[in-house]
Amino acid sequence: MRQMMMRKATLLLLPLLAVSGSPSVAHAQVPVAALQAHQRLLPLQGGRNFRDLGGYRSADGRTVKWGLLFRSGSMHGLTEADYRYLQGRGIVVVCDLRDRRERASEPVSWPTEHAPRVLSDDYDLDMNYMPKGNPKGWTEAGARAAMASSYPHMLTQFNGQYRRMFGELLAGHAPLAFNCSAGKDRTGIAAALLLTALGVPRATVVQDYLLTNQYLDAKSLVSNPATQSALAGIPPQAVKAMIAADPSYIEAALDVVYNHKGGAEGYIRDVLGLSHADLIKLRDLYLERGRL
Template identity: 60%
Template sequence: MHMRLPLILIAMLLPLAPVVAKAVAPPQAVAAPHDRLLPLQGGNNFRDLGGYRAADGRSVRWGLLFRSGAMASLTPADFATLAGRGIRTVCDFRDVRERTSAPVNWPAGKAPVVLADDYQNDMSAIVRLFGPTLPSGEQARAAMTSTYPQILKQFNGQYRRMFGELLAGRAPLAFNCSAGKDRTGVAAALLLTALGVGRQDVIGDYLLSNRYFDPGKLTGGNDPQSAMFRRMPPEALQAIMGVDRAYIEAVFAVMDAHKGGVDGYLAGELGLNLTERRELVRLYTER
């Protein structure tokens, strides 16, 4: 209940509070079926974040906020579908190696603005699992849980940039990593929380990756990493390739422990004060 109160007050004050910066017109979503999972031939975990209930009876607008795994297997028909959806900006959280090995060949003249950083993803917690003996499912889950607070820190700059794009109204916007569940899952949790979506709904969205992510698209190749994952016991592989409530709760634990709780974290670590959050609510939710 304590998480909802500030945004309820925000929503009540919406008609009265002036926007400090130049007003941004709400992005317009293309009329399309309200499907959680987009019907893409080469998509993997590509979903719409619309429809979740936010504060004061509002709900997240459909057709503006999308989360996804890597888009390297999208077909020409898929690109046409996304163009029809008006995708304007893509925040690609993959590192240099991931983007080089699985490039996205957007059609000339129809590509969205793609924002990405050149960095090397820290996989040390996972690599350590491949010691003299293969890990158990419990060991793999513990390793995954420990990585999630690190994701918050490592990708703070990229998450800030994503929110900057959204505050500027450069949507419909999609954000992705390779699987669309870890780096992307944290980004979705931050975004939905900033919009006032209740925690259980945020966690529910996060857990949908167990239904919509196809691990075979990442482990079916001939590269050393795919071969490494295929050696793992099924329980350990599921822990790494799936999602678990404990993983995202490790993120919320960091936020809850921050001075001022979740509101303090969003303001202090992501620069989202009440004015910016009120603007996000205006742009991306509706009654």
């Protein structure tokens, strides 16, 4: 019974911490005026950490196009007005990285008209990285170390979903959004891989990851009665470490990427399956010159 309660708690912690043919990118550009001065966080009533990845400068001097690449937490809370707004942004594909239990707990129902294709896998989240023993004994340092050690593991566990995301982007299926539950861990790694593939410097990738601390309303998440019950007995500092976007977490994943033979491009080639020609194509599709 105690093990079942621990698993329930950790499954809830990670989310906290944690149509027809698609138009090509060339036909999916959003007018600059519609971007409201390029808002990083989308102005949604029920969005969770829903952000535009545009505007980041790559190593070659180009910048990521606005209005094509989005990262998010669960879209369960989106309102009718939010759906209309997102349909106006022309999102054609959503890569939902959540497991089957998370999707069942927080279902998302896009309006039928102009609904995006939603891509997901049926799997059970592997929580073996969590601290061992009684949750009452979890420490902040132990929780932080566990989170950092989980990120390299997630690179492997979600490789198939990350590869599929890149396949969609190379096919020009954008605007595209990808999400998990909090928009921090699985989504944070996806964003880091994508920005790295686009040639965005490592320091900028980390800065984007840390924006979750600014844009994710963690207090509202942990105030949920069901969540409070699941977290009962876990020291507050341990919970805080799991909810936070700590630089050591994403750096642990980036270490794997950059320490691969051939560096980041070698990792992208060998692990994600993108050739040098694919990288050139990806950058031509999603980078531009002359605008921030």
